[in-house]
Amino acid sequence: MSDTNLQRVGKLDTATLSDALDRCGINGQCHRIKPSSPDFRMAGRAWTLRYGPAGKPAGTVGDYIDTVPDNAVIVLDNGGRDDATVWGDILTEIAHRRGLAGTLIDGVNRDVALCRELGYPVYSRGNYMRTGKDRVQVEATQVPVNIGGARVVPGDLVRGDADGVVVIPREHEARVLDLAETIEAAENAIREAVRAGMSLRDARDAHGYHQLQTREES
Template sequence: MTTQIDNNVARAARLDTATLSDAMDRAGINGQCRAIKPRDARFRFAGRAFTVLYGPAATPPGTVGDFIDDVPPGAVIVLDNGGRTDATVWGDIMTEIAHRRGIAATVIDGINRDVSLCLELGYPVYSRDNWMRTGKDRVQVEGVNVPVNIGDVRVAPGDLLRGDADGLISIPHEHEDRILAIAEEIEEAENAIRAAVATGMRLDDARREFKYHQLQTRVTQTSEAKS
């Protein structure tokens, strides 16, 4: 797509989800994907959303997904299975192919199976849980590259996602420059607090000086422009 988009993926990768969460609170934008967790706390990724929407299987049932060959390297596969925990939509064959193709990660509002392979390969999978029961004949793909819901957050194709040990953040494409700028400002202030304390300043004084308690307070774009 554009150099700017690639640059923003790199910017997001340098920030943790806690900092991005504070930035989204400050901007008044919902992006913290509730209860979507890494299968391993060492997993990290940043990338653009390639979305897949699932629904209950019809009669006869449709496919659980043959989309992976169309996912570009560096993208994040985003699977909306409605939060179901009784049927998987991701397993070892998909993990192996995604890893081989250089896909950044898979996130699921639902569950996955075959966790051992994603751990062995270091391929990031984020989901509500894991269990072995297949989704075949239970769910089917309803749409590809359509808006989906992941952990009570709307994710559109091309949105920017960041995952780490604390969970998953989704940043709407139209707000990403602002969110990233706020997050970088928060990170700079927190690093300044750490540096001040390291030189002997009291923590409460350092927090006061660098306005720690206001870092995530919601502000409007108009007030930001005036400051």
Template sequence: MTDTNVERAGRIDTATLSDALDKLGIAGQCLGIKPLDHSFRMAGRAFTLSYAPVGHPAGTVGDFIDDVPEGNVVVIDNGGRQDATVWGDILTLCAHQGKLGGTVIDGACRDTHLALDLGYPMYSRSYSMRTGKDRVQLEATQVIVNIGDARVCPGDIMRGDSDGVVVIPKAREEEVLATAEAIEEAEARIRDAVKSGKRLDEARREQQYHLLQRREGQKG
């Protein structure tokens, strides 16, 4: 089944979506989360997982991958830890075969070569060779998580490109997407005007450029 809003998000870059989020007062930028390769592009619904330091007795890093629906993005909150990876080549292989939308980790991944070879969209705070086994464990699945200071709920739209990742809250996705599309159209008109020889300041003034990202209700 086609998810129209995921498709709409996939046509808009993260910079424009970020501007729309700012205009609407939504903190949806996943700060510090970067693509493993700048060619990666990703759009899909969030399938969330929360990790924590290992307990006693120890839990496991989890065997969740077969339960993630096709097209969904795996979103892992490991508290930003860079000393204990929660994703490696076996998960990359399974995710690629399962036609998942990508993976976003507030923490570290490893075995990066396979994601690069397969073109599997991987976004994380860092990468390392050090395993998370016996260091962290899966605490909960499909719960609200924190990714780069952004709140991510199950089913939210995750959009990634060369600049990073944004999250579009499910409850406000229509509003965010419509605002982003309007900003995108205005900026396209500015570029066209500049290409035709118009001064940038004039083109920006005509399209009210300096108001495009201003938060609604804010004066001046």
């Protein structure tokens, strides 16, 4: 079945979507999350996993990838840890081969060279080589998680580009996408007006630029 809203979000950049989220009063911007390459782009529905500190005996970091649906974004909440990775080359190779949309981590990843070589999008707080084995373990899958201060629920829309990642809650996605498309159209109209000789001030006033991100009255 066609996922119309997934197709729509893939045509919009994260800056425009961020403005639409602000207008709706939704905190969907993943703070301090960045792509392993500025060329990366991703759009998909969230498949989530939450990690916690390893117990004794240590639990596994997970062999979950075979169960992730095609075209999903794998969303890994490692509590922002930067001293233990939860994603590396084997997972990158498998995810790329399966055609998954990308990986989003509140934490760090390793083996950056391979994801860049394959063009598989990985977004995280950074990269570091130390394994998470015996340091973290899977606590739960397909549960709400936190990525850079944004709540991510399984099935939410996830969009990443060179500026970072935004998450759009499923129950609000139609409204957010409508607003984002309106904002994009207004900004394109401003550009065209300026190219035609109008001053930026007048073009912005004509197309309501200063109200585009203002939160709507509830």
